[in-house]
Amino acid sequence: RRRIAVMTxxxxxxxxxxxxxxxxxxxxxxxxxxxxIYEGYDGLVKGVDKKGNEMIKKMEFDDVRGFLGVGGTKxxxxxxxxxxxxxxxxxxxxxxxQKGIDALIICGGDGSLTGADLFREEWPGLLEELVKTGELxxxxxxxxxxxxxxxxxxxxxxxxxxTDATIGCYSSLERICRNVDDVYDTAASxxxxxxxxxxxxxxxWLALMAGLATGADYVFLPENPPPEDWQDKMGKIVETHRARxxxxxxxxxxxxxxxxxxxxxxxxxxxxxxxxxxxxxARTTVLGHTQRGGVPCFYDRFLGxxxxxxxxKAVLDTTPETPxxxxxxxxxxxxxxxxxxxxxxxxxxxxAIESKDFGxxxxxxxxx
Ligand code: ADP
Numbered sequence: 001r002r003r004i005a006v007m008t009x010x011x012x013x014x015x016x017x018x019x020x021x022x023x024x025x026x027x028x029x030x031x032x033x034x035x036x037i038y039e040g041y042d043g044l045v046k047g048v049d050k051k052g053n054e055m056i057k058k059m060e061f062d063d064v065r066g067f068l069g070v071g072g073t074k075x076x077x078x079x080x081x082x083x084x085x086x087x088x089x090x091x092x093x094x095x096x097x098q099k100g101i102d103a104l105i106i107c108g109g110d111g112s113l114t115g116a117d118l119f120r121e122e123w124p125g126l127l128e129e130l131v132k133t134g135e136l137x138x139x140x141x142x143x144x145x146x147x148x149x150x151x152x153x154x155x156x157x158x159x160x161x162x163t164d165a166t167i168g169c170y171s172s173l174e175r176i177c178r179n180v181d182d183v184y185d186t187a188a189s190x191x192x193x194x195x196x197x198x199x200x201x202x203x204x205w206l207a208l209m210a211g212l213a214t215g216a217d218y219v220f221l222p223e224n225p226p227p228e229d230w231q232d233k234m235g236k237i238v239e240t241h242r243a244r245x246x247x248x249x250x251x252x253x254x255x256x257x258x259x260x261x262x263x264x265x266x267x268x269x270x271x272x273x274x275x276x277x278x279x280x281x282a283r284t285t286v287l288g289h290t291q292r293g294g295v296p297c298f299y300d301r302f303l304g305x306x307x308x309x310x311x312x313k314a315v316l317d318t319t320p321e322t323p324x325x326x327x328x329x330x331x332x333x334x335x336x337x338x339x340x341x342x343x344x345x346x347x348x349x350x351x352a353i354e355s356k357d358f359g360x361x362x363x364x365x366x367x368x
Contacts, residue, residue, distance in 0.1 A: 002032040003101045004315055005056065006308075008073040009040035009108035009115075012292060013154040013168025015300030016073040019107045021064035022308025030312060034059040035101055039076040040108070041083035041115065047095040056099050068301050071171070071294045073154075077108075086126075089119055093126040096147075097140050103148035105311045107167065107304075110160060110343045113151040117324050117340055123147040148318055150311045151326035151339045152304075156292055159203035161345035161364070162337045163328035167307065170299040172199070172291045173209050179287055180214040184248055193238070193249035193274045193282040197267040199291050200254050202350045205365075206291075207254035216250045217241055220257035220265055222353055223361040228260060231273050238278060249280060262356065303329060310334050 006023040008016045020036065027034040036059045037043045043055030067074060082088030096102065106116045124145060130136040153160045156172035176198050183194045200206040204221030211219035218234045220226060227233055238249050251274070253267040267284045274282035296304070307327040314325050314336055325336040345364070352361040 002103065002316070003035060003099065004032050004103040004105065004312060005035040005037050005096070005099075005101045006075075006105045007037035007040060007044065007107070008075055008077045008154060009106055009112035010077065010079070011109060011155060012072045012077050013156050013166070013300075014071040014171035014292075014294060014296035015167040015304040016077075016107050016154045017064075017067040017070050018296060018301045018304030019152050019154065019167055019308040019311075020073070020075055021067040022305045023105050023312055024059045024064045025061060026309040026312040028061055030316060032312070032316075035099065036063075036075045037104075040078040040112070041080035041088075041092065042078040043076070044092040044095060045080060045082045045088045047091075047098075056095060056101070068305070069295055071296055072292075083115055086122070089122060090126050090129060092119065093123065094130055094135055097127065097130070097136055097144055100144070102144035102146065103150075103315045105150045105152060105308075105315065107152040107154040109153070109155045109157075110346050113153070113326060113339055114343050116149045116151060117343075120147045120149045120324055146320040148315045149324040149339070150314045150318070151324065151342075152307050152311055153326060153328070156206070157200045157203045158205040159201060159346065160326075160342055161349065162326070162342040163330065164332075165299070165303060165329050167300055167304050168292075168296070169205065171294060171297045173206060173213070174297050175291055175294050176206060176210045176287060177213045179285075179290065180210060180216075180250060180252070183283075183285055184214065184250060187248035187250065190281060191247045193251070193271075193278075193280040195251045195253060195267045195271040195274065195282065195284050197253045197255055197284070197286045199287070200256060202256050202353060204254045204256070207252045207257075211252045214250060214252075216252045218251045220251070220253040220270070222254055222256035222258060223349070223365055224358055225258055225260045226265075230259070230265075231277065234270075235273070235278055238274065238280075249274065249282070260356065260358070262354070306334050310336070
């Protein structure tokens, strides 16, 4: 029976558990055996933890009961330095072969997916080396000459190209909106200004959507930095709103926000301007890791479930020649795209920002 493993890697995101549940149950329904790799690539490289517990565990149907409504990732995630080195990937390959696993579904961000594709590319060479050094026999590797990799994008940032939504982004957005609503109440009571910093790394999706959904006065995005005279522009907007009787000011700053010379615009700098130049009672709220946690919203349960099921199907009908797929959502349809192309396109946005070509960064985001 085919053995399919699932792993969560990189930053945690609500909905990852639903994806793991769907992979395990779809694999079993298709007469395969399901395995979970605990603590991301760390589990794959180490095989057992310090206490001697297996980190690559067989999963039964009942093992994933109750996963759908739980935030974070119950099988753990980690950042793993060893997997970045060939020696670490060699150990990972050995652990997989010893368990008879040659298909891996990874739910993570672009880093995790890049690592996975590299692993697949190196796989035959890694196995040959393990046979040469006597760690594995020719018989061990014979049935597992090809590694199947399928990616699922789990990230609150919604930063991967070629998919409309990543698993976790809508739960995070929901939480951000609720947090902004909370500070809105206190802002309205005291006529205060709040500058709210949200996550997203290079990607302004969370900031933009939160700005839309909360009726923010101004939003700072990495892909579309504000004009050089942003203080004046923002000041005028805020004053106009106040003159119309608005008792609150809400400004959303993406954590990756910067000016057109790539100088970081910290939330505190915006707050300082609102206080010193406009005389507002201004406060900074950095939402931090609360944005990553919490119960997954409907959409992330739905996305994780459909994509997890599709990932198993992709394993079963991918040939050694097919490029590794990533499961995407495009215009409300679950589709497969070449994993490496999606990662490459994602990196193009970061490159466009680095080279201050903001028009290109915006049009790449628009095209997504
Ligand atoms: P994310 O998947 O959320 O983008 P990271 O970039 O931190 O998060 O990647 C998670 C893990 O994936 C890393 O700790 C590392 O083990 C593995 N990884 C990332 N990039 C590579 C790479 N280029 N080669 C091998 N492994 C990688």
